Amino acid sequence: MHPRTLFRSAALALAISLTVGAPSAFAAETAATAAANVVRKPVAQGLYELAFSPTQNAVFVASSGGFGDNAGPSQVLRLNPETLAVEKAIPLERKAFGVVLDDAHNRLYVGNTVDTSVTVVDTANNKAIGIVQLMEKKVGKDGKAAYTHDLRELVVDPANNRLYVTGHSGEGSVLFVVDTQSLKLINTIPGLGNAKAPGLVFDAANKRVLTSNLLGEVVTVGTESAKVEQRFKVTAEQPMNLALDPTGKRLFVTDQGLEMIRKYQGTSIPGFVSKHPGKRVLVLDPKTGKELASIPTDAGPLGLLLDAPRKRLYVTNREAGTVTAYDSDSYKQVATYAVPTHPNSLALDAKNNVLYVTVKNGEKDEKGSEESVARIAL
Numbered sequence: 001m002h003p004r005t006l007f008r009s010a011a012l013a014l015a016i017s018l019t020v021g022a023p024s025a026f027a028a029e030t031a032a033t034a035a036a037n038v039v040r041k042p043v044a045q046g047l048y049e050l051a052f053s054p055t056q057n058a059v060f061v062a063s064s065g066g067f068g069d070n071a072g073p074s075q076v077l078r079l080n081p082e083t084l085a086v087e088k089a090i091p092l093e094r095k096a097f098g099v100v101l102d103d104a105h106n107r108l109y110v111g112n113t114v115d116t117s118v119t120v121v122d123t124a125n126n127k128a129i130g131i132v133q134l135m136e137k138k139v140g141k142d143g144k145a146a147y148t149h150d151l152r153e154l155v156v157d158p159a160n161n162r163l164y165v166t167g168h169s170g171e172g173s174v175l176f177v178v179d180t181q182s183l184k185l186i187n188t189i190p191g192l193g194n195a196k197a198p199g200l201v202f203d204a205a206n207k208r209v210l211t212s213n214l215l216g217e218v219v220t221v222g223t224e225s226a227k228v229e230q231r232f233k234v235t236a237e238q239p240m241n242l243a244l245d246p247t248g249k250r251l252f253v254t255d256q257g258l259e260m261i262r263k264y265q266g267t268s269i270p271g272f273v274s275k276h277p278g279k280r281v282l283v284l285d286p287k288t289g290k291e292l293a294s295i296p297t298d299a300g301p302l303g304l305l306l307d308a309p310r311k312r313l314y315v316t317n318r319e320a321g322t323v324t325a326y327d328s329d330s331y332k333q334v335a336t337y338a339v340p341t342h343p344n345s346l347a348l349d350a351k352n353n354v355l356y357v358t359v360k361n362g363e364k365d366e367k368g369s370e371e372s373v374a375r376i377a378l
Contacts, residue, residue, distance in 0.1 A: 212239035232289030
């Protein structure tokens with residue numbers, strides 16, 4: 001398989017690992033006490049990201065429906081936050097993957113990864129109200145029309161009516177900018193690196209978005225200048241999801257350490273030599289790239305969520321099948337929650353201190369079976 005093709009398929013959600021590692025000793029010790037706090041429910045095929053809405057008192061989760069002949073419908077599911085029962089299924093025309101919630105305006109923006117578009121969902125009325133096409137197909141050398149970029153993360157700036165979405169390509173990743181009032185694409189900013197750019201976080205105070213790429217870089221784009229303002233190399237070889245301290249002084253980055261991605265890097269990046277196995281969260285100064293700390297995790301860290309008021313950092317460990325919790329000041333691990341097979345994305349009900357997790361199936365799970373949402377009472 002051509003490396004670009006391999007990387008495109010490998011990065012559909014950018015870390016769909018099918019290998020399950022053993023939990024850490026800490027996880028084994030705390031699993032019994034943590035298990036009582038975890039409730040999970042099968043919901044639908046092909047679950048990806050989710051969001052909790054305080055306004056609606058509901059969990060919204062994206063379901064792509066999966067792939068193949070037995071794929072289910074693409075939809076956003078509205079779940080009861082206590083029971084995880086489906087309260088409403090919102091049908092979509094295109095497959096759903098990443099999400100970001102603008103709760104003040106009752107909107108959920110859903111990334112249609114394989115269609116390079118975003119579907120807009122009205123969360124108050126439980127219906128899709130529009131699609132924003134971010135790029136048109138181009139005819140390749142094989143004579144077939146296809147999108148040159150796919151999508152992963154979305155962030156929203158409600159105050160300025162802007163939505164930012166990363167567009168991935170080994171030939172040059174970009175940042176799409178959408179006006180959320182007109183629902184029109186208003187800019188495509190190049191320069192995120194000639195590799196997948198999986199991480200994205202919005203820094204409102206400093207008027208910028210930060211992205212990561214698989215060249216081991218963090219790239220900063222100014223929201224007013226609409227251009228790349230800074231880039232620096234980091235020691236994370238596979239920088240994935242990002243979380244920013246509200247003070248703007250610390251950037252948290254999952255360094256996944258996935259062998260599939262490491263092999264791709266070895267064949268596609270000139271002179272690449274692996275120097276770190278990953279399995280950690282890297283803490284950086286977002287203005288200089290200086291490494292402030294390296295936090296060991298279970299295998300395959302991916303999703304990140306920082307609860308700054310409670311000084312907690314939560315990480316999904318896809319290969320280990322765990323969610324780990326850390327004191328975000330001391331970086332000490334304080335809890336582990338077992339949610340096999342592949343915990344993926346996180347959302348928080350801050351008022352009630354409840355964490356929600358999408359859990360994807362693995363090789364041993366029945367093909368076409370429903371994937372789960374877990375509710376963790378913290």
